[in-house]
Amino acid sequence: MASVPMTASSAETALELWLAEQTDKSLLRFLTCGSVDDGKSTLIGRLLYDSQLILDDQLASLRKESRNRTTGDEGIDFSLLVDGLTAEREQGITIDVAYRFFSTDKRKFIVADTPGHEQYTRNMATGASNADLGIVLIDARKGVLTQTRRHSFILSLIGVKHVVLAVNKIDLVGHDADVFNAIEAEYREFARELGFETLVAIPLSALKGDNILTPSPQTPWYNGPQLVPYLESIEVATDRVEQPFRFPVQWVNRPNLDFRGFSGTLASGEVKVGDDILVAASRKPAKISRIVTMDGDQQHAIAGEAVTLVLDREVDISRGDVLVHPGQTPDYSNQFQARMVWMSDEQAIPGRSYLLKLGAQQVPASITALKFRTNVNTLEQSAATTLELNEVGTVTIATDKPIAFDSYGDNPLTGSFILIDRISNATLGAGVIEYGLQRAKNLSYQSFDVNRRVRAEMKGQTPQIVWFTGLSGSGKSTVANLIEKRLTSEGRHAYILDGDNVRHGLNKDLGFTDEARVENIRRVAEVARLMADAGLIVIVSFISPFRNERRLAREVAGDVKFTEVFVNTPLEVCEARDPKGLYAKARRGEINNFTGISSPYETPEKPDIVLHGALQDPVQMADDLYARVFEWDTGYSI
Amino acid sequence: MSSVGPRGLSHLKSLESESIEIFREVAASFERPVMMYSIGKDSSVLLHLARKAFFPSRIPFPVLHIDTRWKFREMIEFRDRMARQHDLDLIVHTNPDGLAAGINPFDHGSAVHTDIMKTQALRQALNAGQYDAAIGGARRDEEKSRAKERIFSHRNAQHAWDPKNQRPELWRIFNTRLAPGESMRVFPISNWTELDVWTYIYAEGIEIPDLYFARRRPVVERSGTLIMVDDDRFRFNPGETPREEMIRFRTLGCYPLSGGIRSDAADLPSIIMEMQASRTSEREGRLIDSDSVGSMEKKKQEGYF
Incomplete structure (x- = not known):
């Protein structure tokens, strides 16, 4: 810290001087990777101590606590400064990412500290996402370990470009140059493919202070920089101002009828009054007429600035739109390839519908293909059908409507996204976009002259999907049959898609794992939608036990009328009926993943219609359903 | 990402931008946000940032002060003047039960007084307003347990913080989704230090x-x-x-x-x-x-x- 001596009368002058110093200070956000054994807590404690952030009476009590512990010349166990961990564990608090602040005369620092072995990948990725630099700690006695490789891979995945290899505990190997050189050589060889822009190896002792602030007399063979001076001076900022202009609209600013502005933060580039701009999605052009802030209008704004843009004409723009310069447009597509870190206990399932958030854009999306999983320890790639917690995979993602994005390498803020669970709202995973899939851009839906309306008119009926869900034996198929018969007898065109029948043909390649069930439902939903497009009333009779899958079916249906019918028959009743003898088999363990027995049934929260199989017989249920869906629907509407 | 490059923003300016972005995210993502206002220096900075975030619009959500009736007199005068000056939609709430029971720091001690007149009062006010996002001025540098607090911190329907159910926050992407009854606490100045707050107050001429x-x-x-x-x-x-x-x-x-x-x-x-x-x-x-x-x-x- 700057210590300008204070006198009351000269406070203002002193402050001005000091402020000028502060203004010149830049901020470095960095991440420390390593476990407690490597001396990470000691290193962070040492940095806090050396930047004089530890107050006098704190020091006194630290010295007391440090008795009987390994200490440096200061008589302090620095790890005590950082480790609130035992206490936190006792309180049952998840230890993930902690942020610590310190500053020196030259720079301000925010350290993301990600302790713990469990959940390491997830926490490191979180910490790395806002870091400019990563310190990879190595215990000089142990050399490059599996975890060193893992840490480095995650840094590379998240795009951290600057790495310090801190070879710690150099005092414990007798300050041996050969040990250090061997470690550095091995690490450089491994890191060659990771795309780091700078890599510096420093032999140090966090405990003793070797090569932290000043050159250590113990390592006369080392000519490189010391840790703190290096952190103070390294130039890490990519010049975001030089990159293409990206302005994600966060909020439409409309205080009255005379003012309509678009508030947001420039993700990259710069913009001036008079610039021509485009809305990335609609390609509608406009000119910037004002750049508004509370401190007055500006003539121009640069990356990182939060401003409000006013355009010279009325253009339809809302939250999620991205304003860009013509000729420098981002990808605009509904498909891209990305690398993802999975962060949830619930595994990733291709085909399942998630919410994707990228900047201010939020759209339904699914993983269409899982290309491979990367082992974070060996960097080997292998085929995979799911991603589990802390796994890293390369995927293709399809969004329900096109979104604007860049590749992560070009622009981290417009090339990164998260996936959100649609029911629990948990953040499931984080991804970085590699590239947009070109073919998706050209993929537009064929629109024909003969459409659903025409076919609905021909048939004189409303094409629609009636989706039954309920346990095996609940009476779905019986009711579906009765309805189909009745509709057919009235001259209406209906068709039943039944779980068992579809599994004999279209879906015979699918088993009963969670992933297979998702794919099963997806295919059926798509077929139902095509049939409805053809003008039919489609009756789908599937157990469809998961809310997510039923939601997916509804989404696939799009603008087609969709009625979710829950046949609510208690498990005991279904099991007592057991028309196909399946429950008995499941109880004997002969069938795996049997809904209600060995696999859950998620009760619909808001079905359109509920039928009570224990209270009504199938004819009553069919009548009830008919009355509510078809009785008055004698014309056609789409 | 907010490091100062060859051409970039100063340290304070980038903190300011980050906070403004958070304010706007709240306004755009929640139906009934509210801003906690405690009249102190952090609240003053918060108020200033909120005005900047939405200018020329008014702050598009109410400002809530939990009045224990034992604040410094000068604080209350200051609060009311700020509300007038900045056209704030100010809501003042006092726990009526605590008031009726005559709860005060002298007879009941700091712990009881704080619990009834602050903690419970806050919960009453948040329930009454059915707010889905409450903005506060907490900072990560304040103490150890704050160091790992999220910027968007999820609360269950009982307003409780479930440490095991906090969402990872990457880049500047905030998951603002809530189930019915749940709410979010939002801390726009998480990454500010106490010194940043003071220098910003000085640089911007913010009244305290x-x-x-x-x-x-x-x-x-x-x-x-x-x-x-x-x-x-x-x-x-x-x-x-x-x-x-x-x-x-x-x-x-x-x-x-x-x-x-x-x-x-x-x-x-x-x-x-x-x-x-x-x-x-x-x-x-x-x-x-x-x-x-x-x-x-x-x-x-x-x-x-």
């Missing part, structure tokens, strides 16, 4: 209550803590008489529970320089805060900030 500046004030000293006699409800111990001392406050709250520090820093530059120069005065102030710091974790789980 005069209590922060050293003045001659009537005080009594109790176990090393200087308590200001702010009104005639003050209960003197036998033999106690107030005396005038040059003091200022580092944090503002209920006057019988706020300790002042002896200081000559009568203006902003002096305060900042005093903070910089003295390693013990800062410590002294923290000791006085220690009551609230110790139980922060517990308060959070109970639904307080």
Whole structure:
């Protein structure tokens, strides 16, 4: 810290001087990777101590606590400064990412500290996402370990470009140059493919202070920089101002009828009054007429600035739109390839519908293909059908409507996204976009002259999907049959898609794992939608036990009328009926993943219609359903 | 990402932009946000940032003050003046049960008073307003348990903080989704340090209550803590008489529970320089805060900030 001596009368002058110093200070956000054994807590404690952030009476009590512990010349166990961990564990608090602040005369620092072995990948990725630099700690006695490789891979995945290899505990190997050189050589060889822009190896002792602030007399063979001076001076900022202009609209600013502005933060580039701009999605052009802030209008704004843009004409723009310069447009597509870190206990399932958030854009999306999983320890790639917690995979993602994005390498803020669970709202995973899939851009839906309306008119009926869900034996198929018969007898065109029948043909390649069930439902939903497009009333009779899958079916249906019918028959009743003898088999363990027995049934929260199989017989249920869906629907509407 | 490059923003400017972005995200993502306003310096910075975020619009959500009825008189005057000056939609809530029961710091002690008049009052106000996002001025540098607090911190339907159910926050992407009844606490100045707050107040000319500046004030000293006699409800111990001392406050709250520090820093530059120069005065102030710091974790789980 700057210590300008204070006198009351000269406070203002002193402050001005000091402020000028502060203004010149830049901020470095960095991440420390390593476990407690490597001396990470000691290193962070040492940095806090050396930047004089530890107050006098704190020091006194630290010295007391440090008795009987390994200490440096200061008589302090620095790890005590950082480790609130035992206490936190006792309180049952998840230890993930902690942020610590310190500053020196030259720079301000925010350290993301990600302790713990469990959940390491997830926490490191979180910490790395806002870091400019990563310190990879190595215990000089142990050399490059599996975890060193893992840490480095995650840094590379998240795009951290600057790495310090801190070879710690150099005092414990007798300050041996050969040990250090061997470690550095091995690490450089491994890191060659990771795309780091700078890599510096420093032999140090966090405990003793070797090569932290000043050159250590113990390592006369080392000519490189010391840790703190290096952190103070390294130039890490990519010049975001030089990159293409990206302005994600966060909020439409409309205080009255005379003012309509678009508030947001420039993700990259710069913009001036008079610039021509485009809305990335609609390609509608406009000119910037004002750049508004509370401190007055500006003539121009640069990356990182939060401003409000006013355009010279009325253009339809809302939250999620991205304003860009013509000729420098981002990808605009509904498909891209990305690398993802999975962060949830619930595994990733291709085909399942998630919410994707990228900047201010939020759209339904699914993983269409899982290309491979990367082992974070060996960097080997292998085929995979799911991603589990802390796994890293390369995927293709399809969004329900096109979104604007860049590749992560070009622009981290417009090339990164998260996936959100649609029911629990948990953040499931984080991804970085590699590239947009070109073919998706050209993929537009064929629109024909003969459409659903025409076919609905021909048939004189409303094409629609009636989706039954309920346990095996609940009476779905019986009711579906009765309805189909009745509709057919009235001259209406209906068709039943039944779980068992579809599994004999279209879906015979699918088993009963969670992933297979998702794919099963997806295919059926798509077929139902095509049939409805053809003008039919489609009756789908599937157990469809998961809310997510039923939601997916509804989404696939799009603008087609969709009625979710829950046949609510208690498990005991279904099991007592057991028309196909399946429950008995499941109880004997002969069938795996049997809904209600060995696999859950998620009760619909808001079905359109509920039928009570224990209270009504199938004819009553069919009548009830008919009355509510078809009785008055004698014309056609789409 | 916010590091200063060849051409970039200053440290304070990038903190400011980050906070503005968070404010706008709240306005765009939630149906009924509210901003907590405690009248202190952090709240003053918060208010300033909110005005910047939405200019030329008014702040598009109400501002909530939990009034324990034991705040410094000057704080209340300041609050009402700010509300007028900035056209705020100010909501003031006092726990009616606590008021009826005559809860006060002298008879019931700091813990009971704080619980009933602050924690419970806050919960009442949040329930009554059915707010789905409450914006607060907490910072990560304040204490250890804050260091890992999220910027968007999820609360269940009982306003409780479930440490196991916090969402990872990557880049600037915030997951703002809520189930019915759940809510979010949002901390736009998470990444600011106390020094950042003071230098920003100075750089932007933000108005703060005069209590922060050293003045001659009537005080009594109790176990090393200087308590200001702010009104005639003050209960003197036998033999106690107030005396005038040059003091200022580092944090503002209920006057019988706020300790002042002896200081000559009568203006902003002096305060900042005093903070910089003295390693013990800062410590002294923290000791006085220690009551609230110790139980922060517990308060959070109970639904307080």
